[in-house]
Amino acid sequence: MILPLFRHELRSCLLPTAIIAAVVILYACVIIGMYDPALGESLALMRDAMPELFAAFGMADQGTTLLEFVVNYLHGFLLVVFPLVLAAVLANRLVVRHVERGSIAYLLAQPVGRARLIASQAGVLIFCLVLLATVLTVFELAAAYIMFPGELVASDLVVINVATFCLWVFLSGVCWAGACALPNVPAARWVGVAVCALFVLVQMLSGVGDELAWLADVTPLSLLDPLGVASGEFGALAGATALGVSGAALFVLGAAVFTRRDLSV
Amino acid sequence: MTAGKAGAAISVRGLTKDYGRGRGVFGADLSVASGEVLGFLGPNGAGKTVTMRNLMGFVRPQSGTVEVLGHDCFRDRPWVQARLGYLPGENACMQEMSARSFLDLMAGMRGMRDRSRMLELADAFGLDLGARIGGMSKGNRQKVAIVAAFMARPDVLLLDEPTSGLDPLMQERFLDLVAEERARGAAVLLSSHIFEEIGRACDRVAFIRAGRVVMTCTMDEARSMRGRGYTVEFSSARERSRWEHAHGAEPAEGDARGVELSDVRDVNALIRELSLYDVASVTSREQTLEELFLHLYEGAEPSWQS
Numbered sequence: 001m002i003l004p005l006f007r008h009e010l011r012s013c014l015l016p017t018a019i020i021a022a023v024v025i026l027y028a029c030v031i032i033g034m035y036d037p038a039l040g041e042s043l044a045l046m047r048d049a050m051p052e053l054f055a056a057f058g059m060a061d062q063g064t065t066l067l068e069f070v071v072n073y074l075h076g077f078l079l080v081v082f083p084l085v086l087a088a089v090l091a092n093r094l095v096v097r098h099v100e101r102g103s104i105a106y107l108l109a110q111p112v113g114r115a116r117l118i119a120s121q122a123g124v125l126i127f128c129l130v131l132l133a134t135v136l137t138v139f140e141l142a143a144a145y146i147m148f149p150g151e152l153v154a155s156d157l158v159v160i161n162v163a164t165f166c167l168w169v170f171l172s173g174v175c176w177a178g179a180c181a182l183p184n185v186p187a188a189r190w191v192g193v194a195v196c197a198l199f200v201l202v203q204m205l206s207g208v209g210d211e212l213a214w215l216a217d218v219t220p221l222s223l224l225d226p227l228g229v230a231s232g233e234f235g236a237l238a239g240a241t242a243l244g245v246s247g248a249a250l251f252v253l254g255a256a257v258f259t260r261r262d263l264s265v
Numbered sequence: 266m267t268a269g270k271a272g273a274a275i276s277v278r279g280l281t282k283d284y285g286r287g288r289g290v291f292g293a294d295l296s297v298a299s300g301e302v303l304g305f306l307g308p309n310g311a312g313k314t315v316t317m318r319n320l321m322g323f324v325r326p327q328s329g330t331v332e333v334l335g336h337d338c339f340r341d342r343p344w345v346q347a348r349l350g351y352l353p354g355e356n357a358c359m360q361e362m363s364a365r366s367f368l369d370l371m372a373g374m375r376g377m378r379d380r381s382r383m384l385e386l387a388d389a390f391g392l393d394l395g396a397r398i399g400g401m402s403k404g405n406r407q408k409v410a411i412v413a414a415f416m417a418r419p420d421v422l423l424l425d426e427p428t429s430g431l432d433p434l435m436q437e438r439f440l441d442l443v444a445e446e447r448a449r450g451a452a453v454l455l456s457s458h459i460f461e462e463i464g465r466a467c468d469r470v471a472f473i474r475a476g477r478v479v480m481t482c483t484m485d486e487a488r489s490m491r492g493r494g495y496t497v498e499f500s501s502a503r504e505r506s507r508w509e510h511a512h513g514a515e516p517a518e519g520d521a522r523g524v525e526l527s528d529v530r531d532v533n534a535l536i537r538e539l540s541l542y543d544v545a546s547v548t549s550r551e552q553t554l555e556e557l558f559l560h561l562y563e564g565a566e567p568s569w570q571s
Contacts (some may be wrong), residue, residue: 004373012361102357106413108323110374111347262324265353 087172166244173250180254274452279329304467354425360399
């Protein structure tokens with residue numbers, strides 16, 4: 001960690017983090033507010049009218065509890081896509097943009113070593129994701145407490161959000177590895193996010209019908225089973241751990257390539 | 266002054282970095298001693314920046330060794346960069362920052378607590394530290410880069426086109442700063458296209474062409490290599506065209522009756538030849554360093570190497 005650089009980069013990354021946080025908090029609060037039996041019936045009607053569309057966005061089942069309702073409408077799609085956008089923006093801002101503009105030459109010209117430099121930049125990304133997860137959890141709990149006191153078990157939501165954070169680490173690891181390892185700037189900017197978008201699309205398709213259900217086996221996103229994690233199922237916990245560990249491995253892989261590669265800046 | 270290879274502050278031996286299609290450097294040798302300024306001259310794409318990138322440890326050499334103060338520039342990057350000041354050819358300071366925050370960030374990453382030299386340099390170059398870099402002129406952005414390169418009082422300075430964008434007054438101040446650093450004992454590698462600047466700032470000059478260092482010599486030797494230029498005024502345009510005809514199809518430089526001859530080494534041969542023509546006057550002048558180097562740019566082989 002290089003503290004002056006970490007502070008500088010964190011300042012520049014706070015705005016996109018705040019924007020994404022505001023959007024997901026808004027969605028979370030609205031969805032928690034929608035946990036109303038009357039509205040639930042109308043949503044059920046809509047879902048019955050367009051079952052494939054709802055399934056594609058991970059909203060096949062409304063659930064019977066507030067936790068199931070939140071997981072169904074939030075964690076299946078929105079809490080995958082918005083953090084992915086943030087991870088792509090931050091990986092671009094912290095690595096690709098410096099290489100593209102040539103400002104990486106000034107950072108590399110300081111006596112800090114590439115491994116420390118890239119670890120510091122990765123630290124900013126992870127810190128922003130932790131910030132997003134923390135703020136989201138706090139607002140979800142507050143909204144649930146205010147609107148439906150006693151309906152949500154806080155520890156269950158926290159565990160689910162930790163597992164979701166593992167998924168974010170994996171997605172940002174893919175973006176990070178691409179940003180650090182690929183020598184071509186457009187490729188470094190887009191390959192990681194394109195691979196993640198492909199995972200999301202495959203998962204959406206897998207929910208559309210039984211004949212495409214097998215696609216769920218080929219996307220790492222299916223390793224996240226929020227309700228399974230909340231109920232302490234071993235498979236769900238192992239899946240979340242696998243996402244977190246492979247995400248961390250991708251960060252290490254990206255950093256390792258970055259320390260060895262030629263930087264013609 | 267010629268730096269010995271052993272103990273040189275900057276040492277490049279047999280450096281090869283091939284980017285394909287003839288781009289890169291091929292078997293380059295350079296050495297710069299402490300307290301010496303080596304000018305690094307060559308046309309665009311000759312390999313100057315590639316050599317700098319190797320010295321900065323940004324890229325790994327395919328073969329050869331690149332060392333600063335006896336340490337490998339790629340393997341021992343943090344050690345080398347702690348003793349090195351770098352001014353990149355492409356000015357890419359972080360544009361969204363003010364000059365002060367940028368320089369503070371660079372100083373912070375170096376672990377520099379004392380900002381007195383930074384303020385002194387900013388003052389010497391008339392740099393407004395509060396201004397945003399993105400809103401600065403090219404010259405002012407260059408001043409920020411100069412302060413960043415010099416503020417840590419490094420033992421070795423790598424300066425790639427350092428006066429690009431500076432006005433003549435600031436160029437003077439920059440040359441004074443280089444002289445000051447040389448007197449302090451810093452080794453300086455200065456790449457430039459400005460011949461007068463090389464002539465004034467450098468002890469030696471290395472000329473690179475198509476990735477190969479084709480000549481290294483002291484500035485005094487470079488000056489002694491300069492031929493003389495002659496302006497021959499013929500008595501009539503007809504005499505001039507007769508002379509031109511005798512010298513092939515290429516039109517000669519000069520006005521209607523005159524011819525400009527640069528890099529004349531054998532004056533007796535010139536006099537003998539001109540005696541065959543009706544000449545009104547002959548005036549001579551010393552070839553400028555620029556003419557000497559442009560002669561090399563155009564592909565002529567050096568008359569000797571040191």
